[in-house]
Amino acid sequence: MMRHLTLVVGATLVALSVLVSGAHADRKLRVVATIPDLKALTEAVGGELVDVDSLSRGTVNAHEIEVRPSMMLKLRKADALVENGLELDMWIDVAVRGANNANVVRGAAGLIDISRGIPVLEVPSTRVDRSMGDVHPLGNPHYSLDPGLAPVITQNIVDGLARVVPEHRAVFEHNRQAFLSELERRMGEWTKLMEPVRGAKVVVYHPQWIYFLTRFGLLEAGWVEERPGIPPSPQHLVRLVRAMRDEGVKVLIYAPWNDEKLATRVADE
Ligand SMILES: [Zn+2]
Incomplete structure (x- = not known):
């Protein structure tokens, strides 16, 4: 009624x-x-x-x-x-x-x-x-x-x-x-759907996911970009790959306009 x-x-x-x-x-x-x-x-x-x-x-x-x-x-x-x-x-x-x-x-x-x-x-x-x-x-x-x-x-x-x-x-x-x-x-x-990955660490290409990740309880472990909008230096990538290995990061999020080759390379290493 x-x-x-x-x-x-x-x-x-x-x-x-x-x-x-x-x-x-x-x-x-x-x-x-x-x-x-x-x-x-x-x-x-x-x-x-x-x-x-x-x-x-x-x-x-x-x-x-x-x-x-x-x-x-x-x-x-x-x-x-x-x-x-x-x-x-x-x-x-x-x-x-x-x-x-x-x-x-x-x-x-x-x-x-x-x-x-x-x-x-x-x-x-x-x-x-x-x-x-x-x-x-x-x-x-x-x-x-x-x-x-x-x-x-x-x-x-x-x-x-x-x-x-x-x-x-x-x-x-x-x-x-x-x-x-x-x-x-x-x-x-959505919250129920995301429940199994709560607490998981992810690396992002450009820092554009922090609001989304925070909402659903995921942790941002690093950025491919050195600073927002600034391409990474080789040293930054070395540090990032090492951190991803040490912390067991299995997910890298990137957008269609990011450098896909670079994203894939980082993820593979
Ligand atoms: Zn941005």
């Missing part, structure tokens, strides 16, 4: 907000996301009220996206822009400058930075900047790989979308709750 009631209330909210007139009432909100993870989460929150486009695909390194004119065209018509922040997708500033759209510039209501409130891991204890080649100067920006952080991320999306169309906040909030309930069910399954 309770579930049925909730559905009815939800449907009423949607019906009400369709009736509310406003600048965007006659069409969907046009949202652009920098990376596909954020597109999926924005669609979960925005539902029928948004049309979301991602500026990049999941098969490329989010740190190194090349800004193209097609991105500026998408941004020119956008009502809102969802960014990862923590300098992962800082290339977006160049694209926004070229788009000349006041809706999505820094400080505009339509710019949604979803890193707000994230407990950031691996914040450097000494001063680090990009001139040293380190691509994680503000701490590790790959938090969207941890499904357990979805409540924080989706709250930022609700707040951001509601800044642009305040009359739809209740619908966004309702969609978010539905999404989080489903996610909670899946988290139960």
Whole structure:
């Protein structure tokens, strides 16, 4: 009965907000996301009220996206822009400058930075900047790989979308709750699935898995990269291979855009 009631209330909210007139009432909100993870989460929150486009695909390194004119065209018509922040997708500033759209510039209501409130891991204890080649100067920006952080991320999306169309906040909030309930069910399954490998040590190519590993109780024993974004020196690789042998590390995680040959060589040794 309770579930049925909730559905009815939800449907009423949607019906009400369709009736509310406003600048965007006659069409969907046009949202652009920098990376596909954020597109999926924005669609979960925005539902029928948004049309979301991602500026990049999941098969490329989010740190190194090349800004193209097609991105500026998408941004020119956008009502809102969802960014990862923590300098992962800082290339977006160049694209926004070229788009000349006041809706999505820094400080505009339509710019949604979803890193707000994230407990950031691996914040450097000494001063680090990009001139040293380190691509994680503000701490590790790959938090969207941890499904357990979805409540924080989706709250930022609700707040951001509601800044642009305040009359739809209740619908966004309702969609978010539905999404989080489903996610909670899946988290139960995933946690059970990961239980047998809890405590296992893994080596990663680029340090992008720490949020995911921490969530499911795996331990990060080292990186193939010397520092985030910096290729390894031969000495670093020797140390890494030795540590992997000593600590009995059997897993090395790498992404499609990493140097597969190098990853395989390290794993074989
Ligand atoms: Zn990174």
